[in-house]
Amino acid sequence: MPAGTLYRGREGMWSWVAHRVTGVLIFFFLFVHVLDTALVRVSPEAYDKVVATYKTPIVACLEYGLVAAILFHALNGLRIIAVDFWAKGPRYQKQMLWTVVGVWVVLMVGALYPVLGHAVRELFGS
Amino acid sequence: MSAETSSAAAIGEVEGASLYDTDHPAPLIEAPRKRTKKTPKSTRTNFELYGWMFMRLSGIVLVVLVLGHLLIQLVLDGGVSKIGFAFVAGRWASPFWQIWDLAMLWLAMLHGANGLRTVINDYAQRDNTRFWLKMLLYTATVFTVLLGTLVIFTFDPNMR
Numbered sequence: 001m002p003a004g005t006l007y008r009g010r011e012g013m014w015s016w017v018a019h020r021v022t023g024v025l026i027f028f029f030l031f032v033h034v035l036d037t038a039l040v041r042v043s044p045e046a047y048d049k050v051v052a053t054y055k056t057p058i059v060a061c062l063e064y065g066l067v068a069a070i071l072f073h074a075l076n077g078l079r080i081i082a083v084d085f086w087a088k089g090p091r092y093q094k095q096m097l098w099t100v101v102g103v104w105v106v107l108m109v110g111a112l113y114p115v116l117g118h119a120v121r122e123l124f125g126s
Numbered sequence: 127m128s129a130e131t132s133s134a135a136a137i138g139e140v141e142g143a144s145l146y147d148t149d150h151p152a153p154l155i156e157a158p159r160k161r162t163k164k165t166p167k168s169t170r171t172n173f174e175l176y177g178w179m180f181m182r183l184s185g186i187v188l189v190v191l192v193l194g195h196l197l198i199q200l201v202l203d204g205g206v207s208k209i210g211f212a213f214v215a216g217r218w219a220s221p222f223w224q225i226w227d228l229a230m231l232w233l234a235m236l237h238g239a240n241g242l243r244t245v246i247n248d249y250a251q252r253d254n255t256r257f258w259l260k261m262l263l264y265t266a267t268v269f270t271v272l273l274g275t276l277v278i279f280t281f282d283p284n285m286r
Contacts, residue, residue: 020245027238031266034231034274037214041277043285044211051209063200070192077185084182114201 011097019076022069029066060119067111068104075100177240184233191230215283224278231274239267 007013039047053059079096083089089096146152200206217223242263250256 020241023238023241024245027242030234030238031270034235034270034277038273038277040211040214040281047211047214054209055206060206063206067196067200070196074185074189074193078189081182081185111201114205118205118207 011094015076015079015097015100018072019080022073025069026066026073055118057119057123060116064111064115067115068108071104071107071111072100075104181237181240184237188230188233188237191226192234194226195230214281218278218281219283228275228278231278232271235267235271235274239263 036047036050039050054063076097079093079100082096083093199209218227243260246256246259246263250259
């Protein structure tokens with residue numbers, strides 16, 4: 001570790017870094033998502049056309065990444081609230097982070113088929 | 127009691143004679159951070175506290191709203207392949223889902239904008255850069271929130 005840095009590594013710092021990165025990514029997607037949804041006020045065709053890109057295999061992978069970012073940000077956000085408001089939160093922050101990672105892995109495995117299933121069928125036939 | 131009186135008497139003997147009198151007044155020491163006419167008006171508020179609290183409260187609500195949204199849009203009933211104009215029209219026919227989406231839009235945009243404000247404050251070191259990045263952020267946020275609100279309230283399922 002370089003001298004004179006505030007960054008301490010380990011679970012505390014890296015969960016903070018991941019929370020920032022996922023938060024910024026989600027926020028940028030949110031701009032795009034409000035804009036594409038606004039096309040329902042332009043015409044049904046315009047909306048259906050742009051939603052069609054959401055159904056392509058490549059964007060399906062991006063959606064899986066979006067789900068990954070949102071689930072981590074949501075679960076780690078609950079951990080942050082526990083650290084802030086639960087008297088024993090700071091003492092168990094590491095255990096809570098590994099709980100978050102565990103729940104995240106389970107949910108990501110669960111999201112595999114619903115989010116990517118149609119892309120697999122499109123690529124390799126049903 | 128006797129110890130106190132004797133020590134007080136001792137002080138009286140040694141330090142009792144004052145260096146100052148009416149012809150030699152003691153120097154006036156101003157109170158630290160004394161407010162004068164030149165002091166700018168205090169701009170301190172509890173804004174950051176409210177912002178901190180808002181992140182946690184909106185975060186809890188957003189966990190429910192956004193994960194429910196993902197479940198409906200990406201998992202249930204064929205996932206993303208069912209989404210289209212007709213699907214949107216069907217959901218926004220109900221005030222429940224209109225309010226759901228409206229609350230999600232406002233809370234997520236404000237939560238995200240406040241988060242990005244923190245990130246800009248942390249990493250943009252030059253005053254000008256920080257100012258303009260935040261102006262860009264606020265402009266984009268206001269535009270997006272108003273556009274989204276307008277779309278939810280003026281949606282017309284029979285436009286074609």
